[in-house]
Amino acid sequence: MSDKAAPLPATEQIAALYSQILSQxxxxxxxxxxxxxxxxAAKAMQFLTKGYHETLxxxxxxxxxxxxxxxxxxxxxxxxxxxxxHHLLPFVGRCHVAYLPSGKVIGLSKIARIVDMFARxxxxxxxLTKQIAEAVMAVTHAKGVGVVVEAKHMCMMMRGVEKQNxxxxxxxxxxxxxxxxxxxxxxxxxxxxx
Numbered sequence: 001m002s003d004k005a006a007p008l009p010a011t012e013q014i015a016a017l018y019s020q021i022l023s024q025x026x027x028x029x030x031x032x033x034x035x036x037x038x039x040x041a042a043k044a045m046q047f048l049t050k051g052y053h054e055t056l057x058x059x060x061x062x063x064x065x066x067x068x069x070x071x072x073x074x075x076x077x078x079x080x081x082x083x084x085x086h087h088l089l090p091f092v093g094r095c096h097v098a099y100l101p102s103g104k105v106i107g108l109s110k111i112a113r114i115v116d117m118f119a120r121x122x123x124x125x126x127x128l129t130k131q132i133a134e135a136v137m138a139v140t141h142a143k144g145v146g147v148v149v150e151a152k153h154m155c156m157m158m159r160g161v162e163k164q165n166x167x168x169x170x171x172x173x174x175x176x177x178x179x180x181x182x183x184x185x186x187x188x189x190x191x192x193x194x
Contacts, residue, residue, distance in 0.1 A: 014042035048083055048090075051120030059117050060139050063107030070143075072183070074098040075111045076191045084155045085122035093151025093167070096191040097132065099142040100176050100183070106140050114139075125151055125170050133172040144175030146187045169193075 018038035019029050027034055076096040084091055095115045099106075118131040133147040148171045157164050176183045188194030 011042050015039040018042055049120060051117045054117045056135055059113045060110050063110045064104050067101055067105040069101055072098055072100055074190055078112045078115050080115055080119040082119040083122045087155040089154040091151045091153040096148045098146045098187045099136055099140055100144045102141055102143045104140055125149055125168055129170040129172045133174050137174050144177040146177035147172050
C-alpha cells in the first residue's frame with residue numbers, strides 16, 4: 001500500500017487535458033520523457049493557481065495587532081510569481097507594499113501571503129497591484145496604502161516581440177499615498193524608486 005495520497009479527480013481531469021494538448025502538438029505522450037508529464041503539469045498548474053482556493057480572512061488569520069505607531073510601514077522586495085491570463089505564461093518580479101497605520105498593524109508575513117494569494121491566480125499585473133493594495137487597506141484600515149509591482153513577463157520575452165530586458169512597473173496609491181505627494185515621494189524613495 002502506498003503512503004502517497006491519491007490524486008484528486010480534478011487533478012486527473014486536468015492531466016487528461018494536458019495529455020490531449022501534447023498529442024495535438026504532435027507529441028507522443030507515451031514516450032518515456034512525457035509519460036508522467038500530464039500529471040506533473042496538472043499538479044504544477046494547481047499549485048500555480050492555488051490563490052483561487054484561499055480567502056483574505058484565511059490568509060490574514062486574525063494577525064492584526066493594536067499599535068500606537070503612525071509612521072509608514074514598508075515591506076519591500078517581496079518575490080512574486082504569477083500567470084498571465086492572456087497567454088498562460090509566467091510573469092515574475094517583486095512587490096513593495098507600504099501602509100500608514102491607524103491604530104493597527106498587520107503581521108509581517110501576512111503582507112507577503114496577501115501578495116501570494118493574488119499572484120497565484122491568472123492575472124494581469126495592473127489588476128494584481130490593485131488587488132494587493134485594496135486587500136491591505138481592507139484588513140488594516142490604514143490611512144493609506146502604496147503598492148509597486150515590477151515584473152518581467154514571459155509572454156513578452158519568449159514570444160511576440162521577444163524583448164528580454166523589459167520590465168513592467170505598476171503602482172496603486174490609496175488614501176494618503178494618493179492625496180499627499182510627500183507621502184508618495186517618501187515611499188518611492190525608501191524603495192529606491194524615487
